[in-house]
Amino acid sequence: MTSYSVARQGLSVPTSHAARNPAAHRLPPSGAERVRRLLSAKTGIRLLIQFIFFYLLAPAAFASSPTVNDIKYWSNPNYTRVVISLGKESAFTSKLLKKDPSINVGWRRLLIDIKGARTTPNLDRSIPINDGLLKTVRAGQFDADTVRVVLDIDSIEDYKVFPLSNPYRIVIDVTGDKPADQGKAAGEVREPAASQPLGRIAPGRIKKIVLDPGHGGHDPGAIGKGGLKEKDVTLKLGRLLREKLHAKLGSRIIMTRDTDVFIPLEERTAIANREDADLFVSIHINSSLRRAASGVETYMLNLSRDEESRRLAARENATSRKAVSDLDFILNDLIKTAKTNDSVRLASMVQDNLVRKLNERFGGVKGNGVKGAPFYVLVGTRMPSILVEVSFISNPMEEKRLQDDKYLHEVVEGIAAGLMSYIGGAGSI
Numbered sequence: 196m197t198s199y200s201v202a203r204q205g206l207s208v209p210t211s212h213a214a215r216n217p218a219a220h221r222l223p224p225s226g227a228e229r230v231r232r233l234l235s236a237k238t239g240i241r242l243l244i245q246f247i248f249f250y251l252l253a254p255a256a257f258a259s260s261p262t263v264n265d266i267k268y269w270s271n272p273n274y275t276r277v278v279i280s281l282g283k284e285s286a287f288t289s290k291l292l293k294k295d296p297s298i299n300v301g302w303r304r305l306l307i308d309i310k311g312a313r314t315t316p317n318l319d320r321s322i323p324i325n326d327g328l329l330k331t332v333r334a335g336q337f338d339a340d341t342v343r344v345v346l347d348i349d350s351i352e353d354y355k356v357f358p359l360s361n362p363y364r365i366v367i368d369v370t371g372d373k374p375a376d377q378g379k380a381a382g383e384v385r386e387p388a389a390s391q392p393l394g395r396i397a398p399g400r401i402k403k404i405v406l407d408p409g410h411g412g413h414d415p416g417a418i419g420k421g422g423l424k425e426k427d428v429t430l431k432l433g434r435l436l437r438e439k440l441h442a443k444l445g446s447r448i449i450m451t452r453d454t455d456v457f458i459p460l461e462e463r464t465a466i467a468n469r470e471d472a473d474l475f476v477s478i479h480i481n482s483s484l485r486r487a488a489s490g491v492e493t494y495m496l497n498l499s500r501d502e503e504s505r506r507l508a509a510r511e512n513a514t515s516r517k518a519v520s521d522l523d524f525i526l527n528d529l530i531k532t533a534k535t536n537d538s539v540r541l542a543s544m545v546q547d548n549l550v551r552k553l554n555e556r557f558g559g560v561k562g563n564g565v566k567g568a569p570f571y572v573l574v575g576t577r578m579p580s581i582l583v584e585v586s587f588i589s590n591p592m593e594e595k596r597l598q599d600d601k602y603l604h605e606v607v608e609g610i611a612a613g614l615m616s617y618i619g620g621a622g623s624i
């Protein structure tokens with residue numbers, strides 16, 4: 196009975212009984228001794244299994260776990276975007292905690308718990324932000340199965356947490372309680388909104404426009420049969436448009452990229468928000484499996500049931516159609532805060548003027564209208580925002596035109612005329 200209980204409890208000391216009773220080695224084993232030896236053998240097997248799991252199999256299992264390998268942020272005193280990059284998809288929860296003086300935490304905290312995830316050793320565990328909204332962002336292995344990211348809060352009005360895929364990342368947008376204008380540089384004089392005609396914005400009020408040439412770097416975008424790459428055309432258009440708008444409006448024109456470099460989509464949005472831009476224009480070239488497809492279309496952020504638009508969004512988002520469907524859940528919420536009406540008006544004016552200008556010098560340019568689709572790059576923008584699909588690179592004639600400087604010149608004239616119409620200086624270009 197004693198042997199039995201030792202064997203049961205002393206899992207790692209199977210020799211202790213024999214040491215205390217050397218005779219046990221010489222005599223035939225009793226029934227109890229046989230049970231003990233059997234259990235000891237089982238114990239050995241169990242230890243072996245544990246060894247195999249923890250030292251051989253577990254690292255492989257962890258290696259395939261989602262790994263938090265980077266945390267980045269972009270901020271101004273009224274907006275901070277934090278992006279947590281993970282190797283693969285992972286479930287997560289978020290929770291806003293109240294101040295807790297009982298544990299010496301006199302500020303609110305936003306927790307993001309990522310299930311089944313691990314951190315990498317080279318991850319910065321604590322990132323100081325101190326922008327008036329957030330103090331720090333911290334990440335750590337909360338337990339064996341959870342990575343916890345903590346945002347220490349100074350002052351926030353609202354926040355949104357949503358995932359984007361391929362690669363999987365969790366985006367946290369935090370906004371402040373000051374009206375957007377107060378976040379602008381001190382000393383800047385703005386005309387009172389009440390003096391503006393209803394639904395129009397005086398040119399002086401458009402201080403900053405962010406232009407976003409699509410794709411870049413290792414992401415060429417769509418490629419025409421003749422070899423023309425979308426990323427090269429969009430950059431060329433962006434540079435020409437910057438020059439044109441700066442000359443006409445005197446506004447600051449900021450490009451999300453000015454070279455052949457890859458910028459993640461959520462970073463482009465973050466740049467526009469961090470800059471507190473008044474307008475955001477993303478420039479793309481369309482592509483379709485139907486080689487006859489042609490023309491101009493202008494998009495704003497919205498849900499879409501139109502298959503062609505969803506296919507386009509999946510391509511522009513560099514993700515799957517399923518991921519586009521997943522986005523519907525978060526878009527329902529995000530669209531409420533988007534400047535939807537202004538974006539529709541901006542999209543209409545750019546679309547109409549672009550089609551008109553192109554048709555003045557080049558015949559047969561189709562206007563495919565203003566549409567809504569779930570583009571990642573428009574998710575979370577805090578200003579009127581559009582995405583222009585200038586022409587189809589997959590259409591042989593339009594690919595040829597996109598290599599013609601005269602055509603690009605007209606594209607720029609058209610987009611600029613649309614922006615001027617929106618701003619209120621119609622016909623001045």
Ligand SMILES: [Zn+2]
Nearest residue numbers: 409416479480
């Ligand atoms: Zn594109």
